[in-house]
Each structure stands twice: as structure tokens, then as C-alpha cells.
Amino acid sequence: MKKTTPEGNKLTGIFCHIFGHHYTVSKRVTEHIKEYKCLHCQKQVTTDERGKLSALTPVMQEINKTLEEMYQKRNRRTSTVRRQVA
Numbered sequence: 001m002k003k004t005t006p007e008g009n010k011l012t013g014i015f016c017h018i019f020g021h022h023y024t025v026s027k028r029v030t031e032h033i034k035e036y037k038c039l040h041c042q043k044q045v046t047t048d049e050r051g052k053l054s055a056l057t058p059v060m061q062e063i064n065k066t067l068e069e070m071y072q073k074r075n076r077r078t079s080t081v082r083r084q085v086a
């Protein structure tokens with residue numbers, strides 16, 4: 001039997017609709033912002049600036065990428081600044 005249509009997604013979509021999504025962290029952007037993915041329907045969401053979950057759109061992905069880079073740079077700098085100053 002060949003799998004030609006994403007029937008599974010449709011069924012898990014109903015499952016999520018009834019029981020709610022089962023999100024797991026797919027990416028840690030900053031200390032407070034994370035990206036999540038639903039185990040059942042693969043829906044992706046992210047924490048927005050108010051700490052609420054919103055859909056992970058391409059725009060949000062770009063914002064998160066920028067935030068992640070800034071966050072990592074800042075962390076790297078704070079750990080080396082002490083050495084440079086002293």
C-alpha cells in the first residue's frame with residue numbers, strides 16, 4: 001500500500017484539535033524565547049516578546065535568528081570583557 005496522501009496529518013490534526021498540541025522545544029533562541037514543535041501535527045510555534053505562543057512564520061523565524069545571534073554574541077562578549085578590562 002502506497003502512502004500518497006497525508007492522511008496521518010489530517011487525523012493528528014483532529015487529535016490536536018480535541019486534545020491540544022503536544023509541543024516540545026525544537027530550538028532555544030534565548031533564555032526566554034524558544035521555538036516549539038507539535039509532536040503530532042508538526043505545527044511550529046514560538047514565544048513572542050510578550051511571552052505568549054504564536055505561529056512560527058518565516059518573519060518570526062528571521063526575528064528569532066537575529067535574536068539568537070545577538071544573544072550568543074552578548075554572552076560571548078560578557079564572558080571575555082572581564083579579561084580584556086582586567
Ligand SMILES: [Zn+2]
Binds near residue numbers: 022038
Ligand atoms: Zn498538534
